[in-house]
Amino acid sequence: MNKINSIRKDWSLIETLIAEDRKILDIGCGDGGLMEQLENNRNAITHGIELNRDLAANAIARGFNVVHGNAELDLSQYSNNSFDYVILSQTLQAMMKPKDILSELLRIGSKAIVSFPNFGHWKIRLQLLISGKMPVTESLPYTWYDTPNIHFFTIKDFLNLCNEMNIVIEKSIGLTSKGKQFDISESVTGVNFFTHEAIFLLSYKNFEPIKIKSSKKVFTKNSVIAN
Amino acid sequence: MKTKFTADTKLESEIAYFENINLKLESGDIIDSFKLAFKTYGKLNADKTNAILVCHALTGDQYVAGNNPITGREGWWSRMVGPNKPIDTKKFFVICSNVLGGCAGSTGPKELQNGSDVAYGGNFPSITIKDMVKAQSLLIESLNIEKLFSVIGGSMGAMQALQWAIDFPDRILNIIHIAGALKHSAQNIAFHEVGRQAIMSDPIWKNGKYFENNEVPERGLSVARMIAHITYLSENAMHRKFGRKLQSRDIISFGFDADFQVESYLRYQGKSFVERFDANSYLYLTRAMDYFDHDETFRKNIEFSHNPNNHLKYLIVSFTSDWLFPTIESKIIVNQLNSLSREVSFLEIDTDKGHDSFLLEEPQLDDVIKGFLTNNFEKIDE
Numbered sequence: 008m009n010k011i012n013s014i015r016k017d018w019s020l021i022e023t024l025i026a027e028d029r030k031i032l033d034i035g036c037g038d039g040g041l042m043e044q045l046e047n048n049r050n051a052i053t054h055g056i057e058l059n060r061d062l063a064a065n066a067i068a069r070g071f072n073v074v075h076g077n078a079e080l081d082l083s084q085y086s087n088n089s090f091d092y093v094i095l096s097q098t099l100q101a102m103m104k105p106k107d108i109l110s111e112l113l114r115i116g117s118k119a120i121v122s123f124p125n126f127g128h129w130k131i132r133l134q135l136l137i138s139g140k141m142p143v144t145e146s147l148p149y150t151w152y153d154t155p156n157i158h159f160f161t162i163k164d165f166l167n168l169c170n171e172m173n174i175v176i177e178k179s180i181g182l183t184s185k186g187k188q189f190d191i192s193e194s195v196t197g198v199n200f201f202t203h204e205a206i207f208l209l210s211y212k213n214f215e216p217i218k219i220k221s222s223k224k225v226f227t228k229n230s231v232i233a234n
Numbered sequence: 235m236k237t238k239f240t241a242d243t244k245l246e247s248e249i250a251y252f253e254n255i256n257l258k259l260e261s262g263d264i265i266d267s268f269k270l271a272f273k274t275y276g277k278l279n280a281d282k283t284n285a286i287l288v289c290h291a292l293t294g295d296q297y298v299a300g301n302n303p304i305t306g307r308e309g310w311w312s313r314m315v316g317p318n319k320p321i322d323t324k325k326f327f328v329i330c331s332n333v334l335g336g337c338a339g340s341t342g343p344k345e346l347q348n349g350s351d352v353a354y355g356g357n358f359p360s361i362t363i364k365d366m367v368k369a370q371s372l373l374i375e376s377l378n379i380e381k382l383f384s385v386i387g388g389s390m391g392a393m394q395a396l397q398w399a400i401d402f403p404d405r406i407l408n409i410i411h412i413a414g415a416l417k418h419s420a421q422n423i424a425f426h427e428v429g430r431q432a433i434m435s436d437p438i439w440k441n442g443k444y445f446e447n448n449e450v451p452e453r454g455l456s457v458a459r460m461i462a463h464i465t466y467l468s469e470n471a472m473h474r475k476f477g478r479k480l481q482s483r484d485i486i487s488f489g490f491d492a493d494f495q496v497e498s499y500l501r502y503q504g505k506s507f508v509e510r511f512d513a514n515s516y517l518y519l520t521r522a523m524d525y526f527d528h529d530e531t532f533r534k535n536i537e538f539s540h541n542p543n544n545h546l547k548y549l550i551v552s553f554t555s556d557w558l559f560p561t562i563e564s565k566i567i568v569n570q571l572n573s574l575s576r577e578v579s580f581l582e583i584d585t586d587k588g589h590d591s592f593l594l595e596e597p598q599l600d601d602v603i604k605g606f607l608t609n610n611f612e613k614i615d616e
Contacts, residue, residue: 030575060581063581064583065601067606068604068605068606068609070609070610071610072579074578074580076580081569084570090575100497133548
């Protein structure tokens with residue numbers, strides 16, 4: 008089969024994070040574009056969830072396993088560790104409970120891939136600083152009163168949350184607004200300033216040993232994760 | 235197994251005779267011999283990989299497309315099945331058989347008891363969805379088709395498709411399950427019971443022996459149909475179609491004539507139904523639907539089946555305005571399949587046409603069925 012080219016820049020980066028022959032769940036899969044790319048180029052087995060009825064219908068008609076539904080309500084139906092990768096591309100900021108979604112991603116999948124627009128980008132900071140109004144940019148093109156994006160966060164915020172949830176960042180890719188790509192973890196200074204869009208490969212892989220704080224040595228069932 | 239086939243010119247159908255086969259029913263009863271009336275469309279390919287079984291709903295029959303000689307009208311799904319239609323008979327070999335217990339040529343209460351000149355009537359054994367599917371599986375076997383590409387059905391047809399996935403997963407590749415459920419709900423049983431009571435309260439019914447005097451319990455059967463027909467529509471669709479419009483009059487009559495168009499419409503539905511459907515069959519088939527219940531067992535059956543079923547693909551479709559088999563029922567199936575990591579697709583189609591939507595003009599239904607079949611068929615061809 009011929010390799011197909013990505014329609015979106017972040018899709019080709021997501022593809023680089025995924026090994027061959029894996030089972031993948033794409034949340035917010037649209038009409039199956041990324042699924043098609045990963046089936047073709049990575050020989051993946053793909054499943055998808057899509058909230059928009061017409062997009063879901065298109066994806067099904069194109070032969071993909073797609074469930075028309077709402078990820079915030081429907082993720083609980085999937086069993087633990089039933090996928091190798093769960094992908095959430097450009098939608099975390101539109102979720103009601105982003106933290107719950109993050110933990111669901113890593114319950115269902117061995118690894119999660121999350122991409123989002125960085126609210127800490129210098130253009131956004133400058134807009135708010137100078138105009139005093141909520142920023143409107145190419146990646147966040149909506150006015151504050153009419154936007155699907157209800158939780159704005161920066162790379163720093165995301166890293167803090169991952170740290171709090173004991174999520175390990177295996178790889179992180181940043182994209183500048185000009186499409187220049189770099190490794191977020193290596194370029195320390197100014198990352199949160201210049202990253203326009205960020206893509207993370209996450210896992211729970213590197214558990215820290217359980218720290219026993221109390222002398223009573225009480226273990227909770229999920230002590231490794233809850234800690 | 236040796237099956238005799240004949241062509242019935244009056245019914246414009248093939249008849250398959252299964253003689254001395256001792257079909258054991260779920261109830262424990264045994265039917266020693268039975269026949270199924272069926273129709274086929276398109277051509278079976280050389281590798282026999284393109285066969286699709288379409289399962290009809292409660293009052294359907296084998297006339298899925300083309301002419302129906304009983305009604306003189308087009309087949310019940312002719313908008314879906316045919317050359318270049320979503321279920322394309324240029325590509326697929328489509329089989330549709332009248333269910334066991336039906337009244338369009340298959341063995342049912344209307345037919346003569348084996349070796350006698352009296353019809354079964356109320357002596358016909360109780361039939362379940364599982365029994366219907368077992369009979370269909372024998373038909374498919376006798377047509378020398380090892381594997382069906384797809385089993386497709388809406389409503390009672392969806393129940394049969396699901397039963398195929400449970401009982402014969404190794405003999406199918408995918409199912410398309412439209413407007414169905416794992417179980418017949420209490421409300422659905424209630425509506426069926428009212429329909430059955432209407433038939434059985436008709437003095438002409440005579441414990442199912444109305445045929446002895448060449449009579450038909452028309453009033454009971456038509457009332458049963460009128461009730462059922464309401465459940466197939468939705469409030470919005472009824473309002474859109476009829477509103478409070480009056481029938482052939484300008485003012486109300488202050489009587490019990492069919493003043494309103496909706497009354498006239500229902501009366502017509504009841505009347506025309508009586509001409510094509512057997513009252514006893516209606517009792518037996520509604521009962522079969524009532525008994526359908528995989529609520530507790532479906533997940534276990536799929537997870538622990540002794541027949542491999544990992545390969546099965548499922549397309550589950552529901553309709554927003556279907557209150558007889560609401561979306562939540564479809565989602566239960568989807569949830570259970572997803573929890574087992576099965577290959578399932580699900581779509582809820584936005585329409586106000588109610589349960590009957592699957593028989594009506596719904597472009598999105600056409601698109602997903604056509605796309606699902608075409609793409610999955612290409613995959614097995616590779």
